[in-house]
Amino acid sequence: MRPVTPRGGAARRRALSVPDARLEGMSERWAVAPVEGGGALLAPLGRDGRAAGPVLAEPDLAEAVRSRPDVVRWVWRSTTEVYPRLLAAGVRVERCYDVECAEQLLLGHEGRLGEPRSAAAALARLRGGPVPPDPPARGAEPGSQSSLFEPPSGTGVSLEDLLDVYAEQLARHDRAEHPDRMRLLTSSESAGLLVAAEMHRSGLPWRADVHREVLAELLGERYAGGEPRRLAELTDEISAAFGRRVRPDLPVDVVKAFAGAGVRITSTRRWELAEIDHPAVEPLIAYKKLYRIWTAHGWSWLQDWVRDGRFRPEYQPGGTVSGRWTTNGGGALQIPKVIRRAVVADEGWRLVVADADQMEPRVLAAVSRDRGLMEVAGHDGDLYTALSDRAFEGDRDHAKIALLGAVYGQTSGDGLKNLAALRRRFPLAVAYVDDAAKAGEEGRLVRTWLGRTSPPAAGSGDQGEAGLPQEDAAQDATGGRDGGYTPGYASSDARARGRFTRNFVVQGSAADWALLLLAALRRSLSEGGLRAELVFFQHDEVIVHCPAEEAETVVSAIRAAGELAGRITFGETPVRFPFTTAVVERYSDAK
């Protein structure tokens, strides 16, 4: 028998502002699965995650969810399958548990990334049977809302089977290296899926007329079947400079043209061209910039992706192995700065643009627990200035280069000299990334703070236990060694992998934090009864669209969410997570 929860208790739980795995046992949870024809099967769940009552069949999925406002967490196979239908009916949920997303995270944690992640595959592994491969990823359909709707059937997994998979997943969380963090990871990744679906539905306000103005200014008139006027003119200039017809969009042709002019180049990248003294260089660089705008964010992009004043990218939380999001079509995470003029708030509304300040060093401080770096990151002011005051005699540029070099695995240049200074003052911080690099070079796995795990090295095959991460890299980083870690013996591939794992633990832990930020902000906006909506997210930056009078409240909510996310993700540390914020009518006016 399911314990009856008093209303007051449920309301009090909702007032807590973050999906918090520590409350998992208290949450009222139900499982739901859509069925063909718009209905749904539902079941209440007990504390053990097993069904605590009979499976109910209801004719309307959205009504079934709407009529159970006390449910705190909905367990379902796939947010992408269920949530767009709910949103279309005006139903939002507080929290969910996405079984397929959990499967992906757990497989990764177990060193089995790459095995199929579908509920059907998880069930097959559980019962013993042939494991079906995952269906191929769908390409996004520009401007089509329906691209987010998956068919509700054909997964071959009944609600009862789904709950068996779920119960096993809960047990696998218990067996994780840090079970509480792993539960938090699944919970926040699920929250990210809710945010992604909601942002797709809201859309980013986009003024097609302004976009066309920008294109006309930059590119000139469109010529039917050819380049726009400005590109055609630049092609003529380039050709004139070489004394022969040149196609600037063909790198081999450009290399040949320079060879003919007595200049040998190995590529036509902008930074290499910029070093050459030749009259074709300036128009070539201009051409490249405009060509990019034309092909990736020009008129056809506008036609494909903007409908009714909104750009609705299909976000994919956890789309990269490090946990950063990707988008499927539309290039939403690569909107050129010049095009951001077209992102304009509705009449009487504003865009609150908030950018997290110096994410990498703050996250490195939090995960490494380096006392000196935590102190430097314990203020809202410019972190690189504070860092340079402490270890680089006030030279901010050197401080920044040293830190980014440590995080990216810089291989040459001034960074190495500066790295030594960094290592002396912040031994735990540098050891943390050095250990991650060493693990990568040796073919071991590394994890983010919450437990997202790097993929096995390519070609490592089934090496079983050998691929599992060492017990606790952070604990081994006791500092005090002065030489640091030098990857002198490793192969080029191994070194590349070391740079990847070195970066992974920082970038991925930053992504952990960002998920908690989104979850906290989403909850805060919703509880505040605001009309404000999250409309954009890009790694360390959010945009909220809101009535002008709500803007200052939203700014405060973002700052509070950042600090809360820091505490929930990393525990109590002195590290602060400040934002640069701007309240603007146009995205391009922020920074």
Place this chain on the structure above:
DNA sequence: AGTCCTCACCGG
């Protein structure tokens, strides 16, 4: 005709 690869740009 469809698929895969390289190139170069965009963003963080």
Place this chain on the structure above:
DNA sequence: AACTCCGGTGAGGACT
């Protein structure tokens, strides 16, 4: 000063 980490995107061209 150099071009290190993570990705998406489109065009052109080589390939099947």
